[in-house]
Amino acid sequence: MAYTGQHVTSIRTYVTVFLCLMALTALTVWVAFMDLGFMNTIVAMTIAVIKALLVVLIFMHLKDNPKVLWIAAGGAAVWLAIMMSFTLADYLTRPASYLGGW
Amino acid sequence: MSEAHSNNLAHHFETMEQQKQASSLGMWLFLVQEVMFFGGLFLGYVVYRSMYHDAFIAGSHLLNVKLGAFNTVVLIGSSLTIAFSVRAGQLGRNRQILGWLAATLVLGAVFLGVKGVEYAHKYHEHLMPGPHFHYDAAQHSAGAHVDTEAVDPHKVELFVSFYFAMTGLHATHMIIGIGLIVWLMVKAARRRFSSDYYAPVEVFGLYWHFVDIVWIFLFPLLYLIGRH
Incomplete structure (x- = not known):
């Protein structure tokens, strides 16, 4: 894959990712107050991994990098x-x- | 090749493009060792939480979920502003770089201010680890679903030690980051960046996003998973 260092992500994409991160933050706080037993930990960590992937792939541009x-x-x-x-x-x-x- | 004459091209690189790739790779490799650096603390936390489950549940009730959630919003917001700053760099717009850096600086300062409020509260409640640590189950962990009267206060103190070590190391990274923002703001104000040369903004962005990711894991692990 060619290096695409000048690929400029649109403002709309950044804002969409930000809103997804906000929604996931709200979700993880909401779920934390429900008693799911050991699943509380699994759900919280799954949401955290999804959030981290969004940041790495879009905000840190890994998606468009060599x-x-x-x-x-x-x-x-x-x-x-x-x-x-x-x-x-x-x-x-x-x-x-x-x-x-x- | 006009870019070969650029003042910003170090002599050991052929092109600006190659130089930029090298800086990005360098920052990513630095972040890899940062993952290992924080990883040890996360591992220690996970192991001790599995051993002292009830005490760690009691410990997480010492933390203020509202302030933690607020700071999560603030820090993710600062990731958005630094992403806009890097975007302005790609387009070679120094004024926009400067403006978004300033916004990131403000959000970073708000995060640290809230952290300071939380630390001060722990100090006044005698919840700093050390000789003056005093854990009162009825006062501090009301509403926990485990028998907080039965837990060993020393194990709650261990939770608080992890809390301060992990959030403290994280806050240290933010303080260093804020210093770097000021440095970048000076360069942007002097119109040093262009669409050919904005690698300092780009690699700083990677660092700041990494600090955001660390918090994305710290917040549920410390504040949330013991709350239900």
Whole structure:
């Protein structure tokens, strides 16, 4: 893919993304006060990941950038996932008395 | 090639385009290590929350959801204004760059001001970690769905320590960011940017958006997931 550094995102797109982020913020606050058990954490983190993707892809222009930046951004996600999953594979498989729940 | 004569082109680059790609890649790589930097704190928070669930629920009731939500709106708003500033850079409009930088500066200052109010409240309530930390379940965690009387105050103190470490590191990034905004505003006021050369605004935008993303995760983790 050719480098498209001069690609100018329209104001309408930026404002639409901003309004989506506002709506998702309202949604996550609203859901937080409903008792969904451990699903509260899952829903909150899913919404946060969607918000982060909107910021990365549109506001940070990753969508229109060369693949080398995708490798950098993807690398951060992969290494973070390795750190989180390997550590939790230890802690979450310990005896129940060790854990307090979610 | 007229751009080869640009004063803004460093001698080790062939073209402005190549220079701009290099600056973007450099900032992205910096942000990758920032993800690791914050990632350690997030991991620690997740592990301790799984171990001391009730105490962390009690702890999240110490925080003010309204102020946290307000700050989320303010910070995402500042992401929009800095995106507009970068857009003005692409179009080579120095006055617009300056104006949107100023708007970002104001929103960043509002965020830090609210954070200051929250920190001051914790201080007056004796909720700063340390020898004067005093947790009163009935007073501080009313409405929590766990038995807050039964939790160990030291584990609530651990939650508060994570709160201050994570939001404090985040606020430090914002203070550095505000310093950089001032520097960029001076350059924009001197009409230093053009559609060929606005990389400083662009890479600062990446940094500011990253700080926004960190808050997008901090807000639910610290303020929200224990509230129901």
